[in-house]
Amino acid sequence: MDVTSRQFSDKAHQALRDTVLQKALGHIEEGFVEARKNAAANLPEFEELRDRGRDIRAHVIEHLGAYLRQFEDQVYAQGGRVHWARDAAEARQIVAEICAEQGARTIAKSKSMVTEEIELVSHLEAQGLKAVETDLGEYIIQLREEKPSHIIAPVIHLSKEQVSETFHEHHQIHGFEDKLTERAELVAQARSVLRETFMDADVGITGANFLVAETGSVVLVTNEGNADLVTSLPDTHIVVTGIEKVVPTLNACHTLLRLLVRSATGQETTTYTSFLTGPKRPKDANGPSNFHVVLVDNGRSAMINTQNREMLHCIRCGACLNHCPIYANIGGHAYGSVYPGPMGAVLTPQLAGLADSVDLPNASTFCGKCEAVCPVRIPLPKMMRHWRESEFEQHLTPTGMRFGLGVWSWLGRHPALYRLVQRCARLGMRVLARNGWIKALPLAGKGWTAWRDMRAPDGESFQSQWAKRGKKEPA
């Protein structure tokens, strides 16, 4: 997976200066955070479901090989085919070969993070195929030649005006001359342009939200209905998905679906949830003749025996992004990976290497909100902390920081000196503070206080309070 995460710091600063982006990110609170809170509150069983969801995901990973074999058997029994890809290149080749077998020219695609991860579309285009993203957000991204900035809301960084510009530039060849100003008009125009793609497409490519082992079904959720057109109009359906997506049963799948949608958009369910099992049956009124599932490893099996195993439990709901104070301030592009935010901070170093993405696990205040909202209770802060430890062990930490940490640890071993330095620092910070906030810190350079103020120390230090309480736990 190619990433540009080395530029994280520069891009984060750019993002903070970008007023259009800052306005767009303002929609997260109402659109996602509030909506999730209400959805969770309206389902009394929500916390119980989260425990169940976590247990299901942990159980699946413990028996991953067995469940994948069961899924594979079921797909074959229904007349479909299963392909296995060790890495991105193999996955792309498999898809390209199926397209070639079908003599495909046009491909309609629905949204899938795995296909982003393996950069499938650009590869197919390089082979001379026309591959069109049909999820509205992904379609806009494709026209703008950008990457998605959120795993479920790819154009969360854009304004209506920017979308209008993009459509005006690209839709004139479809006979749409006027520049649109209303959201409804933009949606209607995209519908009209993309309907042609659905009709023309020889192959439909989707991801999978879940794979059901007991039935061999591929489960897809969308609100737009594009995945359903992708899987019912073209004659060939190719599913490209990660090996970790399997769940044992339809019932287990419903538990996870209830969690996924509430955590993602705050809806109780998406408009469309589709269970697709094999190709058209001989007597069926319609359906694709060919049904292929490409199971992609691309670094996943290597996670099983690591400290990041639990990242394989992720159901890609995006809640950890929506609730992250860092993501909410800089958006997704700064992370330089298709997986941004807290889940990306854990996953990207795993998939792309820590050396190229060392800033990501550091881009966290460790407020713990991501873990608090994760529907399957993945301990994201703990895993980011693991990455920070690996960073230090692998000598990837910048010299200045290493030096600072060294000084800190030395001081920690000299308590009297530690207390003295701390007292001086507290006094100094009080002098610098105005109304309880520090706007510039001399030793921290401009970076730290350029976009935020630092709280001045309030009241007494922990150690002096501890001493006063007689070193006892508070009652």
Next chain:
Amino acid sequence: MANAREHILSRLPDAQPAPHSWQEPFAPISTLLPSDRRRTLFADKLAQNKATFSEVLARKSIPGAVARHVAKQGYAGKVILGQSLAALPWDVVDLECHWVSGENDLPLEDGLMMVSDCFAAAAETGTIITRSDQHQDSRLNFVARHHCVVLDERDLLGPYEDIWVHMQSQQKAMPRSVNFITGPSRTADIEQTIELGAHGPASLHIILVRAESTRPESGEL
């Protein structure tokens, strides 16, 4: 790439799983209701998800309900009817009807009103469920501009899990597609604001055919 399969599987834990407690259905308590309250929950959830709803007492009243819905929508074009509805008395209403008769007979152009049956519904979220078979062209659910769905009250269930039990009582094999549909198509991709009619139907109307046991003593609905 046959060895890719072996390579990947050799790296994964492979112990056969034992049966697990969560194989049992886990339905939210709010969905376990007697039939009258189930109907109310269903209607509430439809409204919440921006679908509309009407009731009839018998299947023969479906054409009338469709005609009323067509008039209400101010729709003037032809009405596309799924195969399973062909036997109803459509001649009593003044609609330009097209009965889908086979695989290549479904008009795919945008803008049409389409009417079809569903095989079940889950009151849990106001969700109707269709399955593909020789009479049901699954495309109809998605290419329509306006979708009107007929539901038999006996097929109105509570939680999602019951859908599969209901299906297994009718057929062993998993259909090619089982589609859970909740309200009209929508997108919030632009500025997180919901717009209806993204790719699928911009309107969804459900006509519930009341079961004999729950019908009111007298009167039209």
